[in-house]
Amino acid sequence: MTYTDFGLVNTRDMFRDALDRGYAVPAFNFYNMETLQAIMDAARTEQSPVILAVSESALKYMGGDLLMGMIRGLKLDGRGVALHLDHGGSVAAARAAVDLGFSSVMIDASKLPMDENIAATRDVVAYAHAHDVTVEAELGVLAGIEDENTASEYGNYTHPDDAERFVAATGVDSLAVAVGTSHGAYKRKSDTEELRFDILNEIATRLPHLPLVLHGASSVPPHFVDQINRLGGDLGVARGIAPDQLRRAVSMHVTKINVDSDSRLAFTAAVRASLTENPAGFDPRKYLTAARDAVRDNCVDEIRHIMNSAGRLI
Numbered sequence: 187m188t189y190t191d192f193g194l195v196n197t198r199d200m201f202r203d204a205l206d207r208g209y210a211v212p213a214f215n216f217y218n219m220e221t222l223q224a225i226m227d228a229a230r231t232e233q234s235p236v237i238l239a240v241s242e243s244a245l246k247y248m249g250g251d252l253l254m255g256m257i258r259g260l261k262l263d264g265r266g267v268a269l270h271l272d273h274g275g276s277v278a279a280a281r282a283a284v285d286l287g288f289s290s291v292m293i294d295a296s297k298l299p300m301d302e303n304i305a306a307t308r309d310v311v312a313y314a315h316a317h318d319v320t321v322e323a324e325l326g327v328l329a330g331i332e333d334e335n336t337a338s339e340y341g342n343y344t345h346p347d348d349a350e351r352f353v354a355a356t357g358v359d360s361l362a363v364a365v366g367t368s369h370g371a372y373k374r375k376s377d378t379e380e381l382r383f384d385i386l387n388e389i390a391t392r393l394p395h396l397p398l399v400l401h402g403a404s405s406v407p408p409h410f411v412d413q414i415n416r417l418g419g420d421l422g423v424a425r426g427i428a429p430d431q432l433r434r435a436v437s438m439h440v441t442k443i444n445v446d447s448d449s450r451l452a453f454t455a456a457v458r459a460s461l462t463e464n465p466a467g468f469d470p471r472k473y474l475t476a477a478r479d480a481v482r483d484n485c486v487d488e489i490r491h492i493m494n495s496a497g498r499l500i
Contacts, residue, residue, distance in 0.1 A: 188317065189289035192254065193262025194269050196289045196320040197442070199500065200235045201360060201397040204441035209494040210432075213237035213399075214485055215272060215446040217244045220478040221453065222256055226267075228485035234495040235266035237290065239444065242271070242279055250286050257287070266499045270322075272444070273401075280310045284319050292362070296324040300348060307356040315357075322399060322442075325352050326364025346388040353393060360397040360442060363389055365435075367402035367427055381431050383438065390439040397441040403427050404447035405492065407484065410455045417458040424451075432492050445488060449481045456480035 189196070200211050214225045216238060229236035238257075245253060257269060270290040271283035280291040291314055295306040307323040314321045326344030344363040353361060366381040390398060406426025414421055432443060460473035467473070490496050 187287055189269065189287050189319070190264070192257050192269070192287055193260070193264050194257070194267055194287070194289040195264060196318060197237065197268050197270070197322075197397075198320055198359065200237075200266065200268065201441045203235075203498065203500050204495075205395070205397060205439060207498065208437065209498055210436045210441055210443045210492075211235050211237055212485070212489055212493045212495060213239045213270060213272070213442050213444045214449060215239045215241065215244065215444070216449075217247060219256060220474050221449060221481055222260075224449075224478045224481035225485055226260060227482045228489060229267070232486055232489045232496040233499045234489045234493070234497070235268075235499055237268045237270045237442065239270045239272040239446070240288075241273055242275060245271075245283075254287050268320075272446075273324075274310075277306055277309045277313075280321075281313050284314050284317050288319065290320045290322065292322040292324070294324045294362075296326060296362075296364075300352070304352060304355045307352075307358055311357050311359075320359040322360045322362060323352070323356060323358045324362040324364075324399075324401070325349055343382055343385055344389065346385065346392055349389050350392050353396060360399050361393075362399040362401050365400075367400055381427070381435065383434065386435060386438045386440070394439070396439070398439045399442040399444070400432070400435060400440050401444045403432060403435075403443045404445050405429050405432065405488070406447055406451065410448075410451035410484075413455040414451065414458060417455075417462050419454070419458065429492050433494070436492075436494060443493060445485075448484055448488065452480040452484040453477040 204211050216222045216225055268289045271288050271292055273294045274280040274292050280293045283291045293307050293310040295303040311321045325348055326342055365386045404426050406424050411421050411424045456477040457473045460476040
């Protein structure tokens, strides 16, 4: 089966519209029924296009058949929803996602030497484009850890010369760039740290028609961190990317912003609060409903105030 059988679309038209109208398409990671429901409720309420992002570990956790069963259960109509493999760690993983019914895949060979990254990306592009699936790749390395394919102690920025060469050599549809974001909940050491907008602007200037992507760009809302810490957690001083910096990035051709940590934080904070407020409770539906609502509300907030994608469904 192909992705169109599930009512999905690839990212080509949504990215073109985002570039033309100056917004970013939110890519929200999900891991279970509740997070999927939350994301779709937010996107439908706000009439926003949305990318449902699934990492390899999340795919393994849910299982391919169950995942696609949930996607079928959404009863999509072929408007504004893409299913995306996030940080595919191999050519084989990207191909398998295409075969499963994903409409967009990422091949992340950014830790390899440039020529090997080009070769792997070109291979995925050839296979995916033959199935009308769009492809994202990454150049530069983000520090931090959020999943099994995203662990790196150190990061390095994307060089504009490399970006030009890479895109020309691969034919990739979108490019994730490293400009100071990082995976996980500890993205900045201080509130004064800024993204490398000089690098981002140079890449956008050289590749004006290429959709750019920010990974590791969760804003890590402080109220979730405070709530988790207050209710027995130990997140310390977790910091995300400030919303005003993300909005500025959107003005420089960033057409996709990945959000994972924020949803995890919202979910966990709500579960902790629910169980604390109802210590005798043991019905998972109660605390999972609270978690689902918290994720949905956060997605709505980011659609409205970071992505500027509300009302942009085409």
